[in-house]
Amino acid sequence: MSPDLSDKTDAEIDALIANHERRQVWAAPLLLAALAERSRRRDGGLDLDRTLDLILAATRKEEDVTYKDVAVQSAQPWDRVRWKVFDHLGTLCLREDARNGVKPSAMVVTEGERHTGRLEGETLAGFERICLTIDRHEPLRGTALVERERAADP
Secondary structure, three states: OOOOOOOOOHHHHHHHHHHHHHHOOOOOHHHHHHHHHHHHHHOOOOOHHHHHHHHHHHHHOOOOEEHHHHHHHOOOOHHHHOOOHHHHHHHHHHHHHHHHOOOHHHHEEOHHHOOOOOOOHHHHHHHHHHHHHHOOOOOOOHHHHHHHHHHHOO
């Protein structure tokens, strides 16, 4: 059973997450509960489970997902959540790496990248940042990192 953190302040939740991040302890139930609670509070109605379901379904069809698709999947207007999607996907990566050893946002691209399926520019940089948050000693960068994580996705 997951700890109930609904009575904690945002600052307390942020501190819990920061403490686990500093120690690189990603699979702790308390951390996973804190990530979920922060996501509920800050992601503007984006739902981690719905996003994961969207990515898994697209992966099975060998399709990519766009940031806007993530908003649509959670029935949220793009103009309201567009700046929240990035943090939402980072949280999803932290959670799923701890649970299953995968980083699902490797499958999420911008609308302009949909035709190539490649992560480029800030999209790639953001993905690298979350991978380095999870493992400071991550040796891969760029396309090699994305390809490895895409191969690991279920």
